[in-house]
Amino acid sequence: MTDERSRTLRAILRTALLWSAAWGVAGGGLMAVLTIVDPAPGAASLAGRLGMAVLAGIGWGLRFALAGAVVGSIFSSVIRLGYRGRRLADINPVRFALLGAIVGGVGVPLYLQTMNVITGGHTIAWGLVTDDAVWASVFGAAVAAGSILLARRADALSAGTHRDVLAHGSDLGDTVSVGRQEVSTPQRSGPARS
Numbered sequence: 001m002t003d004e005r006s007r008t009l010r011a012i013l014r015t016a017l018l019w020s021a022a023w024g025v026a027g028g029g030l031m032a033v034l035t036i037v038d039p040a041p042g043a044a045s046l047a048g049r050l051g052m053a054v055l056a057g058i059g060w061g062l063r064f065a066l067a068g069a070v071v072g073s074i075f076s077s078v079i080r081l082g083y084r085g086r087r088l089a090d091i092n093p094v095r096f097a098l099l100g101a102i103v104g105g106v107g108v109p110l111y112l113q114t115m116n117v118i119t120g121g122h123t124i125a126w127g128l129v130t131d132d133a134v135w136a137s138v139f140g141a142a143v144a145a146g147s148i149l150l151a152r153r154a155d156a157l158s159a160g161t162h163r164d165v166l167a168h169g170s171d172l173g174d175t176v177s178v179g180r181q182e183v184s185t186p187q188r189s190g191p192a193r194s
Contacts, residue, residue, distance in 0.1 A: 012076040015147070019072025020065045022143045027068075027135075028061020064139075071107040071140065078103060088152050097145040104140020105133040 035056040036049055078099065083091060109129040116124055 008080065011080070012073055015076035015079075016069045016072040018147060019075065019143050020069035022146065023068025023071075023139050024061045024065030026139060026142075027064025028057040031060035032057030067108055067111055067136070068139070068143070070111050071104055071136070072143070074107050075100060075103045075140070075144065088148070088155050091148060093145055093148050096148045097141040100144020100147075101137040101141035103144075105137035107140075108132050108136035 032053040035053040082099075109126070109132060112129040112132065113123055113126075116122070
């Protein structure tokens with residue numbers, strides 16, 4: 001496997017894991033809260049309600065996580081094609097979030113229909129799967145916006161750390177190139193002082 005191809009697959013896997021975790025936590029938490037607010041008829045006590053909420057949160061969280069992984073993989077592939085060669089600073093977070101909303105809103109109904117057909121069923125009425133498109137659009141937009149903001153933050157931190165190391169390094173000689181500017185570094189003869 002070539003280096004470029006393995007980097008692409010790792011990027012898609014990281015995005016799928018990020019979307020899976022975000023959708024799983026958000027969807028599971030949402031369903032747990034809804035279970036507490038509107039409990040099942042048999043759960044009259046607080047302990048029963050909390051137990052049902054935990055079970056609902058875990059069960060629905062796993063379902064949301066699987067859908068998030070699939071849609072995150074699709075999103076990552078679309079981004080790979082549409083934003084190839086662009087720097088993070090050039091990407092508009094609002095457009096990125098809108099793309100996430102579109103991929104989530106279209107991807108989840110298609111995913112649900114596909115899973116129904118694969119598991120031996122047949123296609124179901126589109127009205128039963130398109131109502132999930134609203135939540136999927138919201139989750140897709142939120143995770144896409146979070147993804148670009150996290151990527152920008154990581155890029156800024158790594159760039160800042162790299163510049164600090166270069167600017168304050170002592171074993172690099174008399175001058176260190178930082179961007180287009182050269183910074184002189186003092187020659188140290190004794191122990192470093194902080």
